[in-house]
Amino acid sequence: MFSFLNLQSLLGLVVIVAVCWAVSENRRAFPWRLALGAIGVQAALILALFAIPGSQGVLAAVTGAVDGLAKATAEGTQFVFGYLAGGDQPYPVQNQGALFTFAFNVLPLILVISALSALLWHWRILKWLTLAFGFLFQKTMGLGGASALAVAANIFLGMIESPIVIRAYLDKLTRSEIFLMMVVGLATVAGSTMVAYASILAPVLPNAAGHVLVASIVSAPAGVLLARIIIPETPGMGGAVADYNSALKYDSAIDAIVKGTADGLMVVLNISAVLIVFVAFVALVNVMLGGFVVGGEALTVERILGFVFAPVAWLIGVEWPQAGVAGWLLGVKLTLTEFVAFINLGQVPAEAMNERTRMLMTYALCGFANIGSVGITVTGLSVLIPERREEVLGLVWKALFAGFLATLMTAAVVGALPAAVFGQ
Template sequence: MPFHYGPENLQSLLGIAVILLVCWGLSENKKRFPVFLALGAIGVQVALILLLFAIPQSRVLLDGISAGMSALSDATSHGMQFVFGYMGGGTQPYQVTNEGALFVFALRVLPLILVIAALSALLWHLGVLKVIIRAFGFVFEKLIGLGGASALGVSSNIFVGNVESLIIIRAYLDKLTRSEVFMMLVVGMANVAGSTMVAYVLILNDVLPNAGGHILAAAIVSAPAGVLLARIIVPETVDRKAEKVDYSSSLKYDSAVDAVSKGTADGMMVAMNIAAILVVMVSLVALVNMVLGGLPNWGGQPVTIERILGVIFTPLAWLIGIPWAEASKGGSILGIKMVLTEFVAFLKLAAIPLADMTPRTRIILTYATCGFANIGSVGISAAGFGALMPQRRPEILGLIWKALVGGFLATCLSAAVVGALPNAVYGL
């Protein structure tokens, strides 16, 4: 693999430095910058990305991931066709003149969440997911210095989501320090749930080669990024490194059937929440755009919320490695992700024609978008954390907006790390 380092890679390096500097500026104790954690966290990100994309043998793994996600999508379509017939993708009773119109988000993407949620619960009950989480917990314990419940919470966050990871460590919530609570908030917003990963892949599959590998990598590398930025903003004052990681959990199912049933119910709640949020958010954007349409044209085109967000976030898009010619589009995607949701942002990203955006920019934006750090998640996190830790609700509310900034910048840090590596790593 030829090693070539260009100005765009140095641009991403500058972005890494600026993101760390911004978080240091928000720090509650600027004298406690975690230098070794910064080196370890970014090192873990680089190592994982190289492991997945730079080693020739990793192609087998990526192909396996893509095949597995395709199988899940195909299996889900069988269930949808059984229940909804032609509306779920079955044989059409009439002549189809527009194949694209058959893609209905509610019937093609959201059902995947039900299947993945049920499968995740089953794998947890069978112990498979516990082994995977234990492996990541060991890595986080050794390489970035996490200890105790925080290592388990962060590693489980990658696969089960924000509030669900707290349920796994419920027995230790009263022992978490202020820094650990903040870290769980930030990591939760920087990550996504396993139940939504395949849905993202389905959305991006036609415009992003190796979409499954990139989404999986984005979900994993954002965890150490979230830990790092959280520790910079709210430094830890208690040494947890000597504590043994306890992988016991209060999350239990009575049987395999119970796991599938409860997993399906949880998935239904997630899918319905996503559907409701998307309906409301897309409608509000349309309403705002109608109001903005009354303003004079800007640059020969109507003023829209997407264009305004593009201007606001253009500098950040450039810092993470996106060329200036595409930074406005990238800034728009970043703004939509924060103000609306990552689902809307991914849909917008997938709608950009291949000729209108370079593959490198699309890859960087995938990592920057893959996280729950949006305004809607503030309410979800506050409610979930507050319900599980009612005695610390005022503290959580005092940290939640700062956690949104940390979680959003964590995904941008991951994107900048991706952009800082040679383009040849991704076959560009």
């Protein structure tokens, strides 16, 4: 049965599309067929992964795989770091919760999944999955072969790794296709971080691994649609055809594992550095805001973000009493990265956020659209297509805007579906 909350999410979906149309470079070229196709693909994928018979078994298998990867990673981490990573403690522990350390309990997962992803790519398993999604996006949304492949690769790889898949075609892409690739990269997450997010949310959200996986998949069509609305493709342009002989190759299984681990290490170092700096900056701003008192409490960045983004959270289907906390999480994602936002989401007390809101926020937060990713995007694409660096610089902030809205659109689509689909 549909409820007012479902209609609320539908309103949010309309508003998100309308906002992108308002800032479009060509408002007369609204892609109606693509809009219907993208929303249809999103809804179909969500229903296929949650509502069809046997889907719960698939999600349970995904959850079991994530748990297995987490346990295996813990073995390797504890071998290197011992009691610091949750191994046998040399002293009595009064607070078991204090043993959780982000650096030792979450970041090592990225190393393992990065190496595993490289190995699966070398064995062509991940490549064929990417090709299947690429074919789906090509047929349902009219993307050119290269663009479709890049969009599909973003579901499993990172926002810089996926352009490598079509590196031979990057210089042939139109401005609209470059923008689309950037938006989808910011709207989705890499497989290596996906498992880390699921591990963070597992204690507080049923089927956390399934929701995170679905979030990254269905945000890709949302990113395509919003990118095409903001910068429509010029008729007769675009559609570079890829022969799917990817530039991303490994010499052997061992080479894939070693290079995958090295790539994962760079991701871990980038995440660690960005988190340290951005959390420190926010703390510094809070110190400067400490002299301002509003409502009997000191003004903080978190409170400001809660005020600013609360209406946005309401639009995607969050009940108003919880919109302040949800809005704060959206602001944290934009400024401090989705990692910090997911950690904070996992720490929100059960009485402060119901299961529906927690589920919607999982979809709304699951994307790389944050200020820190702007630098990563510019740096990565400047290396891959140095001759188009100025073009990338001119598009990156628009891409951040569209990528942020894409995950909100995904949450709105989820919120518009009956709660029974998700077993609520």
